[in-house]
Amino acid sequence: MKFNFYTHSLISDWNHGNAHFLRGVMRDLVRRGHQALALEPDDSWSRANLIAEQGPVAIERFRETFPDLGFQIYGADFNHEAAIDDADVVIVHEWTEPALVERIGQARRDGGRFTLLFHDTHHRAVSAEGDIAGLRLDNYDGVLAFGETLRQRYLKTGWGKRVYTWHEAADDTLFRPRPEIARTGDLIWIGNWGDDERSAEILEFLVRPVKVLGLDAAVRGVRYPEHALEALSEAGIEYGGWIANAEAPLAFARHRVTVHIPRRPYVENLPGIPTIRVFEALACGIPLISAPWNDAENLFRPGHDYLVAHDGEEMARQLSEVLSDADLSDALVASGLETIRSRHTCRHRVDELLSVLAECGTRRVVEKLAAKEAAE
Structure with missing residues (x-):
């Protein structure tokens, strides 16, 4: 057709x-x-x-x-x-x-x-x-x-x-694990600043935990205002600007963990809808920790496919655990891949x-x- x-x-x-x-x-x-x-x-x-x-x-x-x-x-x-x-x-x-x-x-x-x-x-x-x-x-x-x-x-x-x-x-012909690529960084977040729909959340669930833990972290995305770039810089986060989506699997492969920070309108008014980056990240076999959102349709298995942090302190604690516990990291990767490959x-x-x-x-x-x- x-x-x-x-x-x-x-x-x-x-x-x-x-x-x-x-x-x-x-x-x-x-x-x-x-x-x-x-x-x-x-x-x-x-x-x-x-x-x-x-x-x-x-x-x-x-x-x-x-x-x-x-x-x-x-x-x-x-x-x-x-x-x-x-x-x-x-x-x-x-x-x-x-x-x-x-x-x-x-x-x-x-x-x-x-x-x-x-x-x-x-x-x-x-x-x-x-x-x-x-x-x-x-x-x-x-x-x-x-x-x-x-x-x-x-x-x-x-x-x-x-x-x-x-x-x-996820297009899993493109978004797939790349174990041959060496992991050179701790954390990466691929996401745009947007229209102030998650500005406070980015600071709480990404910038501050990275700063507290002293992680080697990178951010890719667009539309970051000057004050946001200053916050990233102060936390020691490398900002790399736009990344072609086809290159995102390589970026995920070079890091040990990523995060999901949903936009406020989805959390408050449209529960059950994650951004496509959740599907893509899990398909790449990278451990993911998410800020709160209601998986109302049971798309995933929270706590198994990814972890949920309810505030910045919990995010910092879970990041530390994933980065220091290889068994936990491997279990998250295996579970996330299983769910993507079977359903998404x-x-x-x-x-x-x-x-x-x-x-x-x-x-x-x-x-x-x-x-x-x-x-x-």
């Missing part, structure tokens, strides 16, 4: 975590013999920032790293109806411009034979409800929400006909997507799925 994905950016993962998951899903679809194309706007904020910071070479690196991924950059005069006319499945991400969200829905209403899904991977349904409420989703066949609490939000408000939970996951890879999510399509897909899609199943 032919899949078209409307996204903010496939090319750039500069402060754009959804690119991680989309790349993994598209790669798995291609491996299964499907066609997959990402369509992104010519004014993508993430791509513009990536090029401004890294130069055009960043785009060439993406092409070299992911030669199997196809993309199309569209402008104001792009013929979207022609682009999706021969598609079997069209998936529109929630950062797509509202007018285009509606336009694609109208194409489906006006005879489009493709199955049309809306994909939400953010907290705007809670934090900026008006943005989502204003979207015209009545012509969409279904909604993919990246957590059960978000799915319930859509159902409660009547947004969309059918709503399915579709969590993010992009292969699992593609299986789930195909199940969704079998339920809400157009006749053309359902027939193609049945034919492929019969052939296997």
Whole structure:
């Protein structure tokens, strides 16, 4: 089948975590013999920032790293109806411009034979409800929400006909243990500063524990204001700026432990939704200690797949224990890898997507799925 994905950016993962998951899903679809194309706007904020910071070479690196991924950059005069006319499945991400969200829905209403899904991977349904409420989703066949609490939000408000939970996951062909790489540092955190959604938490669960323990630590990410950079420097934390997501497995491999610091809107309003870095870190076989969040959907086994620190002091104590106890570290790694490999890879999510399509897909899609199943 032919899949078209409307996204903010496939090319750039500069402060754009959804690119991680989309790349993994598209790669798995291609491996299964499907066609997959990402369509992104010519004014993508993430791509513009990536090029401004890294130069055009960043785009060439993406092409070299992911030669199997196809993309199309569209402008104001792009013929979207022609682009999706021969598609079997069209998936529109929630950062797509509202007018285009509606336009694609109208194409489906006006005879489009493709199955049309809306994909939400953010907290705007809670934090900026008006943005989502204003979207015209009545012509969409279904909604993919990246957590059960978000799915319930859509159902409660009547947004969309059918709503399915579709969590993010790790591309384990890329995110995997690299035991041949020597560990040269104690701790690494890969995360962006963002919009002050976890500023206090970064200080409590990362900066202060590292300073107290005197760890050899590094931070990678973007949008760190001057006062944040000063805090990292005072704690002896090396700040390395942006890192391409494809290079994150190597960064994890060079360190002995990492942390998870969830954004406040998810902790307070959307329990059960971790960032994709949890899936990716565990897939790389690095011990993880998390600030508090409610794993409401039992995605993981807290205390086995990772440890939970309820405050900065507990974080410091647990970091010290993991770094000094090889048996504890090895047990966390083994448990985390087991959970990822059994439940949370992009292969699992593609299986789930195909199940969704079998339920809400157009006749053309359902027939193609049945034919492929019969052939296997």
